[in-house]
Amino acid sequence: MRSVYVNGEWVDEDKATVSVFDRGFLMADGVYEVTTVIDGKLIDLPGHAARLFRSLAELDMAAPVDAPTLEALHREAVARNGIVFGRVYLQVTRGNPGDRDFAFPDPATTKPTFVLFTQVTGSPEDNADAKRGLSVITVPDIRWGRRDIKTVQLLYPAMGKMMAKAANADDAWFVEDGLVTEGTSNNAWIVKGGRIVTRALSHDILHGITRAAVMRYAAEAQMEVEERSFTVEEAKAADEAFITSASAFVTPVISIDGVALGTGKPGPVASRLREIYIDESRKAAR
Numbered sequence: 361m362r363s364v365y366v367n368g369e370w371v372d373e374d375k376a377t378v379s380v381f382d383r384g385f386l387m388a389d390g391v392y393e394v395t396t397v398i399d400g401k402l403i404d405l406p407g408h409a410a411r412l413f414r415s416l417a418e419l420d421m422a423a424p425v426d427a428p429t430l431e432a433l434h435r436e437a438v439a440r441n442g443i444v445f446g447r448v449y450l451q452v453t454r455g456n457p458g459d460r461d462f463a464f465p466d467p468a469t470t471k472p473t474f475v476l477f478t479q480v481t482g483s484p485e486d487n488a489d490a491k492r493g494l495s496v497i498t499v500p501d502i503r504w505g506r507r508d509i510k511t512v513q514l515l516y517p518a519m520g521k522m523m524a525k526a527a528n529a530d531d532a533w534f535v536e537d538g539l540v541t542e543g544t545s546n547n548a549w550i551v552k553g554g555r556i557v558t559r560a561l562s563h564d565i566l567h568g569i570t571r572a573a574v575m576r577y578a579a580e581a582q583m584e585v586e587e588r589s590f591t592v593e594e595a596k597a598a599d600e601a602f603i604t605s606a607s608a609f610v611t612p613v614i615s616i617d618g619v620a621l622g623t624g625k626p627g628p629v630a631s632r633l634r635e636i637y638i639d640e641s642r643k644a645a646r
C-alpha cells in the first residue's frame with residue numbers, strides 16, 4: 361500500500377482524500393509535476409520545481425511550500441515507498457473554499473490542496489516501447505491556449521490517447537494549422553539529414569524538462585538542433601522521429617499515421633540520444 365502525502369500528512373492511499381468542493385475536482389483548477397526516479401534518485405527535480413513555481417505564478421496560485429521543503433517531500437515520498445525506478449507525482453489545486461463559485465477564493469482563507477504520490481516503473485533499459493519504437497497518429501490540437509502551464513486539465517490528452525488506441529497506435533501527436541505542436545504527454549521531434557528538429561517554446565506547448573536536457577546533451581554531442589515548427593508532411597518524410605518526457609525519456613517513433621519512417625525501426629539518432637539522456641541523467645541524479 362502506497363504512502364501518500366495530503367496537506368501535511370502521510371497517509372495510506374486508501375485514506376488519502378480531498379473535498380468534493382476542491383477546485384481541482386470542480387474546475388481542473390490545479391497544476392502538477394512528474395519527476396522520474398532512477399536508482400532511487402530524482403532526475404532534475406530543480407527543473408520540475410522551477411516549472412511548478414512558474415505554473416503556479418501564471419495562475420495566481422499560492423505555492424504550498426518553498427523549494428527546500430518540496431525537495432524534502434520528494435525524498436520522503438521515495439524513501440517511504442521504497443522507489444528504485446518510478447515517478448513522484450505532485451499536484452497543487454486552488455483548494456477547497458467550502459462551496460462552488462467561479463471567482464478565485466481569498467488565498468488568506470483558502471489554502472492550496474497539495475498532494476504527492478508515487479508510481480513504480482521498470483528500469484529505463486528494460487523498456488519494450490523503446491526497443492520496438494512507437495506508432496503515432498495525428499489529431500487536431502483543440503486544447504486551450506496556455507499549454508505552457510502544466511494544468512491538470514488532461515481530458516483532451518486522454519481522448520488523444522484513446523483515439524490512438526482505437527486506431528491501433530501507441531500515441532497521438534497534436535496538429536494545429538498543419539504544424540505539429542506536441543504529443544499527448546510529450547514533446548515531438550523529427551530527424552532529417554542528421555538535423556534534429558523540435559518546435560520552439562511558446563504558449564503552444566509545454567516547456568519540457570526532458571526537452572531542455574536533450575537540447576543540452578545533443579549540443580554537447582555536436583548534433584545539430586533546430587527549434588522550429590514542422591508540418592505533418594515533413595514529419596512523415598523524416599528519417600526518424602522521437603518523443604521526450606520525464607516518463608518516456610527519449611523514445612523512438614517509427615510510424616506516423618501508418619507511414620513508416622526510414623527503415624521502420626528505431627533510428628540511430630533517437631537511440632543514441634536515449635542512451636546519452638539516460639547515462640547523463642543517471643550521473644546527475646540526486
Ligand code: PMP
Nearest residue numbers: 545546547566568569570605606
Ligand atoms: N508536453 C506535454 C503535453 C506533456 O504532458 C509532457 C509531460 N509532462 C511533456 C510535453 C514533456 O515534459 P517533461 O519532459 O517535462 O516531462
